[in-house]
Amino acid sequence: MVMKIGLNWPVEPVQPETGNKNNSVPCRRLPRLSVLVASPGYPFSSPPLLPLPQIRNPGSSARRPLASLFVAWRLEQLAVCCRLTCRRRLVSRRLPSVSPSKLSESSGSDYPPSPPSSPPNPGPQRRRCPRSSAPPLLPPSLPPNPGPPSSPPNPVTRQVLFGSSSSLASRHGPSCFKFGSVLVSTVSSLVPFFFKSASVLVSTLSSQAASALNSDSSLQARLLDNSSPDQPLDSSAHSTAQQLSGGSVSMAMAHSGGASSSGVKQQVKLEKESELRIEVGNDAPLCLRLLNGNAEIFGTELAPEIWLNFPPRLKFAVFTWYGATIEMEGTTETDYTADETPMVSYVNVHAILEARRTRAKASSSGDSESSQGPRVIVVGPTDSGKSTLSRMLLSWAAKQGSKPTFVDLDIGQGSITIPGCIAATPIEMPIDPVEGITLEMPLVYFFGHTTPSNNVELYKVLVKELGGMLERQFAGNAESRASGMVINTMGWIEGVGYDLLLHAIRTLKANVVLVLGQEKLYSMLRDVLKGEPKVDVVKLQRSGGVVSRNVKVRQKARSFRIREYFYGLLNDLSPHSNIANFSDLCVYRIGGGPQAPRSALPIGAEPVADPTRVVPVNINRDLLHMVLAVSFAKEPEEIISSNVAGFIYVTDVDIQRKKITYLAPSAGDLPSKFLILGSLTWLET
C-alpha cells in the first residue's frame, strides 16, 4: 500500500517495550542518550521525551551529553551551563541576546570581529591573551577605530570569554557598538556591487551606506574581485582569477608550504586576511593553538593559547582578519599560507543575511513574510566548498545571537549525522572546528543510500517531509523563523541532480541562492528563478583552499563518519552489542516491487516499481554489515513520514537460532521495532 505523506502526523514517541527480551551484552561505557520525535512545534515546543532513553540522537557523541541537554533545553540557563561544559575548548560561547535597539544600531553585523582596542576583560575563565602590539585595525579605506572604550565592561557579560559582537560590545561599552555600526554601514554600502542580481537585498541599503559607498573605492574594487569575476579585473584580481581556475596560489611568505615533521613545534605568523591551510597527516593527529592575535576556523573563533587536537585526515584553514600567530605540533600532509581568499565576499554575504535577520526580528507586523529570516541555499559542483561556506555562515550567525536552522541535504557525506540521511538542526553556537555540530535536537530522515539516483522520488518526498516539519517549526517559533535557515546541498548539479536542486529550492522556499564556483549553474539558476522576484541568486568564488576528494577518499570519509557515530571521533564512545530475536524486529526497505499486479494493469502496460512503497524484508545473512535506521513509526505505513531515532549496525545473523546481533549506541531495547534498510554498508575495522 502506498503511504500518504503527512497523514499520520504528528508521530508520537514510541514507548520502549517492557520486559527485555534481548540479551544485552554491555561494553565498556554507556553514554546517556536521548531521542527526539518530530512534533509540530519541533524543536521549540515541548518535544516528547522517552522515559528511558534507549538510543542517542543520530550522530551524537558522548562528549555531548544529550539527555541532560535535552532536559535543559526547557531551562535556558541550565542549557548554557551544559553547553559550556561540552564546549570547553571553544572561544565562542552562547551569548546573551542583544536587544533589538542595539542590533539595529549595529545594523546586523560587526563581523569580522573588530580588533581589540583595549585590554581584554579578565573574566573568570579568561586565559592570558597576548595581543599583538599594533594589529592592523581595519582595511585601509574604512574609518578608524574610534578608540578605547568609554565605559567599563558590563559585569553581566564578564563570563563571556571572547568573541562575538555582543560580547565585544558588552566588554568595550558603547564605543564598540559605534565602531561596529561604522564598519557595518561601510560593508553594507558595498551591497549593490556585491549583489548585482540581488534586488531585494539592495533595497535594504540606507542612504548613509550609499554615500559611504562612493567614498570607498578601494574596498569596492576588492569586493568586485571577490564576487564578480565578470567585472574588469585589476592586477590583484588577476591572481584571484588564476586561483579560481586552479592556477598558482599566491603564498604569503610568512610560512612556506610542505609537511611538518612529527613532534616538532612550529610557529606560523599570519598576515591580516590570510589563512593557513592544513591537511592533517593520515596517521597522527595535529595539535594547534593560537598564540596571539585573532583567528578562526571556518567561522569559529579560536581561544588563545588553548591546544586543539585535530584528528588525522582533517582538512581545514585557520583564517585571520587582523593577523595572528599560530603554533602547531604534529604531522601535516600539507600546510601552507595563502593570502588570497574569498573571505571578504563571504563575510559580506553574512552581513546582508544578518541585516535581514535583524529586520525580521524587529518585524512586529505579524506578517509571515516580513518576519521570515533569510533562507539560504548553497549550491555548486562537488568540492566547491559548499559545506564549508554553510558552516561559516552558521557560525557567524550563531556568534551574533541568531539561531539559524542548518538543513543538510548532502546525503553523500552528511554533516549532521551519518551519510544517507537528510537532516536539520538548530545552530545555537559556533560550530566546533574539531567535533563539528553539537546535536541537541536533530531531525533526521533516513534515505538509506549515498546517492539520490537510487531513488529520486524518495529523496524528493523526504525533502518535502523535512520542509513541512520546518514550516511548522517556524510557524511556532518567531526567533527560529527570523533566524532563517542555511541549506547545504549535494554536488550533483547536472540532469536529475539539477532538477533535485530546483526541487529543494522551491520546497524549502529558499530566497537566497549562493552559487559557488560555477558560472553555468549560476546562469541557469538565475534564468529559471528570475520569474520568482523574491529569490536572489548570487555567484561566489570557490576558495582555492577547498580540497578535491576522489571516489575512494569519499568512501573512506563515509566509513569514518559511520565509525564516528558508533565509536566517537577519538574512539571515546562505546557502542553496545545486542542480540534480538528475528520476531522482535521488523525490517523494511523503501521502494521497489510493482505498483500493482500485472493482472490489474491495462493490457500491454508494464508494472513499474513504486519508489515510495514500504516493502518488508526477510531477515537473513544479506543484512550482515548493513547499517539500519531505527524509525519512530508506529505502523509500517508511517515509516516514510517518520524521523529516525538512530542507527544500528548488524554484526551477525544466526539463521538457525533466529537471532540477530547488532551494534547500537546504547544498551537495551530499541525505541521501535521498525528498522529501515537501505544500501548503507560498513565494514568495522
Ligand SMILES: Nc1ncnc2c1ncn2[C@@H]1O[C@H](COP(=O)(O)OP(=O)(O)OP(=O)(O)O)[C@@H](O)[C@H]1O
Ligand atoms: N580554505 C580551505 N582550506 C583548507 N581546506 C578547506 C578549505 N575550504 C574547504 N576545505 C576542505 O575542503 C574539503 C571540501 O570542502 P567542502 O566539504 O566544503 O566541499 P563541498 O563542496 O561541500 O563538497 P561536496 O562535494 O561533498 O559537496 C573539506 O575537507 C574542507 O574541510
